[in-house]
Amino acid sequence: MQILLNLLAGVALLVWGTHIVRTDILRLYGGDLRRVLRQSVANRFAAFGAGLAVTALLQSSTATALIVASFVGQGLIATAPALSVMLGADVGTSLMVLLFSFDLSWLSPFLIFAGVVLFLHRENSKIGRFGRILVGLGLIIMALQWIVLTTKPITQAAGVKVIFASLTGDLLLDMLVGAVFAVLSYSSLAVVLLTAALAASKVIGVHVALALVLGANLGSGVMAMLNTLHSTPEARRVTLGNFLFKLIGCIAFAPFLDHVETLLAAIDPSENRLVVHFHLVFNVAIAVAFVFFTEQIARVATRLMPAKPDVDDPGKPRYLDPSALATPALAIGNAAREAMRIGDVIEQMLTGMLTVLRTNDRALAQRLRKIDDIVDDLYTAIKLYLTQISHEALEEKEGRRWADIVSFTINMEQVGDIIERIINDLEEKKIDKGRSFSTAGMEEICDL
16 A cells, blocks of 8 residues: 555656646746747648647646637637647657656756755746746656656555556556546646556556557547636637547557557567657657648537627627636736726727717617626626636736736726716706707817
8 A cells, every 4th residue: 555655646746746847837938938829820830840849848738728729719820720739739748758758867856956946046036936847847857766666566566466457458448547547637748657657667568558648648638628618619629629639549549559569669679668659659640640631620620619609798708718717827818808898898888978968868878877787797707817817826027917907997897887877967967857068068078
C-alpha cells in the first residue's frame, strides 16, 4: 500500500507541476501567446506552427484549445484554422513528452532553488512569476524521477501487481483506462510519462502501454470538450473537431498496434523510448493526415454542432465565455467587450430620451424603461463574470483594467437608472399633462 501511495503522490506532483507551469506562463505571457495565435491563422502551416510553439510552452494542449475555442466563439477566427492550431498543439505536447523522457534529474534541484529564490525576491512581479515557472519545471522533473524510483519495487509488491494485472491487453479496456486517467488528471502529458515509466519498469507490457497512450490522447480530447461544455456552439466545434481527429486516429492505429510496436522497437527497443516515440508518431501522423482537411472536419463539426436559433435577447451576454476564465487576461477582454455593449445601450436610451422630450411619445418612453432592464441584466452578468476571475492570476496592469471595467459598468448602470427616472418624470409631468417646450427652450435643451 505504501508503494501505491508513493506512486500516487508522484503522479499528483507531476500534475501539480504541469499546472503551475501552465497557469504562470498564461499569466506572464498570455497576451503575447494569444496575439501569436490570432495572427497565425491566415495560413494553415503558420497556424500549425503557432499551436505547436504555444503548447510547448504551456505543456497543455487543453489550455491551447480553450484559448482558441474562445476566439472562435467570439468570431475572431474561423473553425478551420483553429483546427490547424490544434493539430500543432497535439504535436507540441508530444515533443514536451519526448523532452521530459530524458534523464534531467540533475536539473531539478537547480530549477527549484533558482525558482524559489526569484519568487521570494519578487513575489508579485514578473520575475516572481518566472520563478514559479522554474519551480514547476523542477517539480515535473522531480516527480518523474520519483515515479521511476517508485515503480522499481512494484514488480515485487503483490497487492500492486494485482491492480496492474487488470490491464491484461484488452485493447478497449486499456484505452478506456487511459482516457479516464487523462480526464481525471487534467493532463495527457502526465499520463503518457507515467505510462512510459511503468513500461520501463516492466510493470505493464508495451502493448498495454501503447493502448493507454491511445486512450490518453482520446481522453485529452474529451477533457477539452468538457471544458467548453457551456460555451457557444461555435467554440465547442473546435474541441469537437479536435476530438474527431483523435477518434479517427485511434480507430486507424488500434488494429495495427503490434506492427507499430515492431517498427518502433527496431528504432529503439527500450520500453520507455518506445512509448514516447509512439505518442509522437501518433500525433504527427494525425497532423499529416488532416492538415489539408481541416475545412472538411470543420464542416462535419458544424453539422454535429449547429448554431442555436438566433433568439434576439439583448439582455443576454454575448462575449462572457466561461471557458475563458482559465485565462484571466482573455476573460478581462471578454468583459470589456460586453461592457461596451452597455455603452451602446445607454447611447440608445439617451437618443430615445431626447426624442421623447421633443415628441411626447408615450410608447417610446415605455420601451426605454424596458431597455433599462437590459442594462441591469448586462451589468449583473459582467459583475458575476468578473468575480470569477482570480485576482492572484492578474498582473498589475490587468488588475487595473479589471477595476476600470467594474467602475465603468457601475457608472453605466447608474446612468441607465437616471435616464429611467427622467423618463418617468417626463411622462408624469409633461406627457400626461400634454405640456410642450417652446421652440427656443427645446433648442436650448438640445444644445445641452
